[in-house]
Amino acid sequence: MVQTLQASRLNLYDVKAKFHIRQGQNDRFFTLLLQDAPALSDLEKQILDRTKQQYLYLAERPLLEVTVKMVTLSPLLSLAGFYEPPFYTTLEESIEVVSQDGAETVRGQIDVLVLQNTIWVVVIEAKSIQYDVMMALPQALTYMISSPQRSPEIDSKKDLFGMITNGREFRFIKLNSEVELTYTLSKVFSLSETENHLYDVLQILKAIAQIILEDS
Template sequence: MIQVIQAQNVGLAYLEERFGLRQSESEDFFPEWFDSLPEITDLEKQYLDRVKTNFLRLVKRPPILENAVKMVVLSPLLDLAGFYREPFLLATEESIEIAIEDKDEIVRGRIDVLVIQEQLWLLVIESKRASFSLLEAIPQAIAYMLANPYPEKPIFGCVTSGEDFQFIKLIQQDKSEYALSDKFTLSKRENELYQVLRILKKLSQILS
């Protein structure tokens, strides 16, 4: 009998055991989140300041649900980064299944936001409510990334609670290997959405 496992319930230990997943310790594995990032304009900074203000205002009246995070924080970032324009396409609530050989198991879930170029998966985004820990969201995002139908290409991910952001890179060639960026947060005095946008712009440049 085939066992269906929801992606939101998987952990890193499960992915390591079932898919041979390993975390890279090399800085050279994922330079895209810190190396030669594009600058952003003063107008973009002003807009991001407003996005941060809007989010912090929402936080005063919990609960902050996933759809609010997408509307208030994620959508403006994707727009500024150029992911709403050619050559990119966005898919939402994309269903995925990963069959695990010799285990009679299927991992199943829905990707919140998937950035595509033609048929190539480029960027998987998992958005959670504001009280959610990114440590719980990262295995779910990686599970979706493992379902990439073109595993010969690197794929990137981003998990966000609106307050916090973290980026992921996954390569599936001889083995499945991933790395994480630092975590960026709106709980600091400086607006770390500036850095998040710079990373998203870098990804849009190298993926287009």
């Protein structure tokens, strides 16, 4: 009998064991994306500066996940072009993925999913400010593993991208299955720093969008 599990209850050890995924050596992928990214416009910087100020004000009180999405994610997704064709952004998308041995089915809901046709551009898992950003990693990896992009009918060799956030901190994920299922992480971009790391987050999101458009 196949056992059904909720993705939100899995820890990182569970995900690695059930789906035979490992963390790769830190590569310079996201660092290189930033180095090659075009500069942001003055208007984009003004919007992101205001977004940071609004977040820091609201973060003086407990923030729910839905508030994180409204305050920080929505401006980033808009500026990255994910609310415009050919992309489509949806919330609370249901997924189901079977473990490597076929004994368990994991179900869950992706917080934010950006698509281009049937290809998942980026999976975003958000937690409230009370949680460390890495608390979102097991769920994000589970959702990325379930992507239809990994289907043999499409192309399982292309990288998949994800982002985890608690509103204050952001971290990107790259999933590769060319040889074995492997993920790598970007550095942490934090709004606790003096400089506005939302600039970096937006530049990476724009770069990911460009990669997907060039590959499509």
